[in-house]
Amino acid sequence: MELNLSLRRTKDILKEIGEKKKRQVVVGFAAETEDVMTNAAAKLKTKNADMIVANDVSAPGAGFETDTNEVHLIYASGKREELPLAPKTEIAKIIIDRISGLGKSS
Numbered sequence: 001m002e003l004n005l006s007l008r009r010t011k012d013i014l015k016e017i018g019e020k021k022k023r024q025v026v027v028g029f030a031a032e033t034e035d036v037m038t039n040a041a042a043k044l045k046t047k048n049a050d051m052i053v054a055n056d057v058s059a060p061g062a063g064f065e066t067d068t069n070e071v072h073l074i075y076a077s078g079k080r081e082e083l084p085l086a087p088k089t090e091i092a093k094i095i096i097d098r099i100s101g102l103g104k105s106s
Helices: 014-020 038-047 088-105
Strands: 029-030 053-057 068-075 080-087
Touching: 029 038, 029 088, 038 053, 038 068, 053 088, 068 088, 080 088
Parallel strands: 029 053
Antiparallel strands: 053 068, 068 080
């Protein structure tokens, strides 16, 4: 049995949202394996996001197929915040809290 798979480039949804935003808070995610902070900071700028959640998916206990993660939050203001290894549910609560704070300041 032969399988042929044709792929087509899709729109960059985060970039489109960032370009069209007015008062919305735009948050993106950067799952990286190298130059995590550099790549995430570049994504923040090119996507016109208010915050990027960056994580090294190759780090032990972080990334995919695990219940824990550690991330860095990079804000358009230049502020950076490290969230240490914790259950993903706790990381998610903190991210939601930070997003809520961004919405209040805009």
